[in-house]
Amino acid sequence: MKISIERGALLKAVGQAQSVVERRNTIPILANVLIEAEGNTVSFRATDLDIEVVDKCAGIVERAGATTVSAVTLHEIVRKLPDGAMVVLADDGTAGRLTVEAGRSNFSLATLPKEDFPVMTTSEYDCNFAVPAPVLRRLFDKSKFAISTEETRYYLNGVYMHISDGDDGKVLRCVATDGHRLARIDAPLPENALEMPGVIVPRKTVGELRKLLEDDDMIIAVSVSEAKVRFATPDITLTSKVIDGTFPDYTRVIPVGNTRKLEVDAAEFAKAVDRVATVSSERSRAVKLTLEDDKLTLSVNAPDSGAAEDELAVAYNDERLEIGFNAKYLLEIASQVDRENAVFMFNSSGDPTLMREGNDTSAVYVVMPMRV
Template sequence: MKIEIKRETLLRPLQSIIGVVERRQTLPVLANVLLVADDQGLGLTATDLEVEIAARVDVPIAEAGQITVPARKMMDIVRNLPEGSDITVAVDQDRALVTSERSRFTLTTLPATEFPTVEDIGESQPLLLSQGSLRRLIEKTQFSMALQDVRYYLNGLLLELDPDRLRAVATDGHRLALGEVPGAVDVSESKQVIVPRKGVQELLRLLGDDDSEVRVELGSNHLRVTLTDLRFTSKLIDGRFPEYQRVIPAVDERILLADRDALRQALVRASILSNEKYRGVRFMVDQGSLRIQSNNPEQEEAVEELTVDYQGTPLEIGFNASYLLDAIGAIETDQVSIGLVDANSSCLVTAAGDASHQYVVMPMRL
């Protein structure tokens, strides 16, 4: 195997795939990147057995072949070579030689046959949508995923495929985030999969904000997302996600409309003197006004008052300020809507006049 390639051409795919390579591996080959040189160019693949990212670059191949080399060492070598350098990678028996002008590096290798790859995911119903749409969908929901919860199915993001939309849902048991984007797909009934946290974070890192098309495929045990020159594959969490529709409150009368930035800033200031562990703030709503109050074990207190659009009956309720701030931060409109039921029920946070993204926050006893 032998290839000649520009530094930047090789660095870009290496940067895309390096995130899945763990520093501590159970199998030595998982610390390596798979290089495949064939008539289609150079393919690079990295995996941790849960997430796999494969990249391809269109370069002429001097000599076809395949091998695995230490991923992070290869990345560091290429990154630290001068810009515009020409790099030659050649395999000599069980060594890989990386040369560039007066620089020469000899790396150990492992056979490509030892490298585990996922080719067929048994996909069904591919969905086509823009990179930007998929990125925003994940970005605006993933923060509600649980972190190392014993209910392992909460440590991931639910993707639900309907005949006319793709929906993402995340919950940690105290709050819930739901978003959806339209997309035509040939399915007769809903299909649900749960993508693990690492897969969600790596996919978010790979996706751009542009309108280029991505192909989303849901297999029996894997999710695959294909970009222009990248292919992302993640194992799925085997479990049953909670019936999230049941926790979304039906709100009709007590709807509070507030300026998003003013509410966010008031919450940030009020939370300064809240209990550091529970971050609790008290909402006292009345017609036309919202009073936000917090205190802590040191008997310190903060009070913020806002003019809001609220025509319902007076209500006093406690919330975790951080959860509300996360929800409000995911909303882009000037006004935010908070639907309230009673002092013991969750609230529903949405953009004013747009329910495509919904955020449910449970109340706190203060």
């Protein structure tokens, strides 16, 4: 195999691959990227056995072939090469070495046989549809902060993507929760998506998918089966196993009877929470909200480190309410608001609170209160 690729294109392709491989693994081949050259296309394939990414880029293929080499090492080399350099990758197929040349730089890397590389089996997908990148980006970006990190509740370690009933008919919905907060984001139902089985997309996959969604003009081809999900652009294909579990009935925790309405500038609210949380003890990070007649008082009382208070002018004309929240949760939810105003709907100091952006119900957040 002998190929020449422009450094920028190679860096992008290898960068996508090296982020998938596991740094610590007991199977050496899983640290490698499979490079396959044919025609005028070079593909870079990496896997951790749960996720597989294939990135194709144009190159000058002098000799077709395939080999595997350490993804992290190759990425580091390419990253440190000068911009615009032409990089030549070559192996003679026998010595177990891949040479990397660019200008006066020359590297020789150990390879492993391409036959040992595990390629994820292609499966039949029950449902195939297309979604514009900005739509998919919004669904996952606004929900992923609520993914649980508790390994024991593995079925919460991802984003539940499914078809559901929205205000105006069927919608494509993403939900994530860790039991303390919940995010539910809706998007218009894509064509041919009605029969899609609900799947839990793992946290790592959500992170890798984000890299496919930078280009606003890109259309993402989505394929879903009971066991796998695939997201594809013309150059990159990301295939992942889904979490084998049942996502809980989240509709039961979304409050419907909350009538006390607070409207507040989202950016100002986030800044005020951040200011008063400075003195709170790291363990609890509790912030108390006191609401009365168009005034919101945020306060923290940490006996070991001090106290803080901040006041905001808000729209609130219900009876006085005192309620406490974890500061981190409030900040994460407030940071999701794209519009100017955040609307909080309360019931009592012990009940879950609902938050949305203005009058938009396509993004709904729930946060559980704390005792303060």
